[in-house]
Amino acid sequence: MASSCSVQSGSTVWDLSSLANNNEDYTWTSSSGEKIVLNVCRSIVTEVFGIEDPDQVGAFVQGDKGDRSIGSILSNLTLTNSSPPSPVLLFPNGASCSGSSSLLSSTLIHFTCSTAAESTGPELLGTLPPGEDVGKACAYVFEWKTPAACPKSVGSHAILGDWGAVGVLVGLSLLILLAYFLGTVLYNRYILKLRGSAQLPHFTCSTPSISLPSLSNPFKRSSSSSSQPWGSWRRGNGYGRVPAEARDDEQGDSDEEEGLVGRFGLDSDDDDEDARALDGDSRVWRSQGTAATNSAGAGGAAKTGGGAGLISL
Template structure:
């Protein structure tokens, strides 16, 4: 059976191998399957200062709003208007301001975890909540709460807290703006934050490049061809050794052709340098003369 006659059988075995292999390779899920998986994994640990919408599965990432000690911008300063004090806030992390110049008021639980504060006219600093990195949705509103601040002036049993409501601002040239809205009994403070980071986005995940996908496909196709062909030749033709390779004659001819071209190329390359034999040595000349003398002696003897 020629190589062309065996080709359909090789293709058949290759397709069978690919079908078996495909069962072991997970395919890309649909959008609905992704949303179901995200909702099912809601209880798992969310990325830092970000979350998925529980209804739509959209991803929200507030971490770019966070300021660190290495940031040149520092904390966010918010005008208090009629509150007669300005607020200093940070998001997802504690404030970066130097608090050693202030007198803590209201029995602050932890100075290292303050997420926002204000300073009154007597230079007393009140915490309006500890830093939080866990936003959540209340209906359609994206919310973050800063809790466990200083004790409220109207009640020693309550502590100050802040509620920040985020609004999506899709203008890429507009900077994030946070504004003070109101407070309840100088104990609960409300802020509104308009930013592009409050808009739904796509979570960045590691993906394969088109070149990687192409190389993987070529590798799988070659393995299917090679393994399927070897199995076919071994089972049908009882081939052994290198004869099991599919289209062995074709590959052997190609290999021989490559070897021939390599020899020709090397010879052409060597001829460019005009290699010569040493003048004192004549390879094969002495052997040829001895052979001629022996033949002449044999002829004389026979005559």
């Protein structure tokens, strides 16, 4: 059974839980061979003989005719009134003192802070009544020098509890806001010469806006593109939309045709000159034909006249 083995005073704590030994007890042996067995922060682990309720025993004296309890682990760790204070552990309610059935034996352990690497273990300072045999004494006083008895400082969590860190942060935030408020008021009043509510700080909250780039739909047809589907037939223009390679090939063929026309074709001016020349030639031909017809008609009349002359002759 374990007992409370820590005590706190302000921001300082003493914790002796490291001295609890779950494997074996601590022993002290007198010059006459009498042995006292005890443990700290828990009950003894040594098997006892002739003691009732051994789970409550904190210390006992081994004897030839049986063991005798000299204290139970019923009290918590306390501090002395000295400066600096020291932890003290009391084991009360032991077996009855010899010669008095109303008095119960007890054990007091006074722990002293020691910087030594290892503990020296408990040392018996004295017994009551003085000069009494160790096995028959009524009270026992031990001193235990150990590093575990040295005081330790605790953090804000141990002092303020689970909400200690949150309380510290809230307090600091309030102090910062108060300093900002007073500094702003003093600056506006004495530097900027403001009065009334104008000298008070004004808090403005603006909601940040985030603009994301617009994403165009790759499957949406642009307004400049034709509404005809791929491979559709349009009157007079063939297929409405063809791949880029086909358009390039058609463009190359048209360029070649334009080159041939440019090299072997007739310009519009040459066509007009040829037309005028042909028109002139046709007029000449028509005039020549008319003259020939006229001359032929005159010759035939002369012949006819001659024949008539001959007839008339």
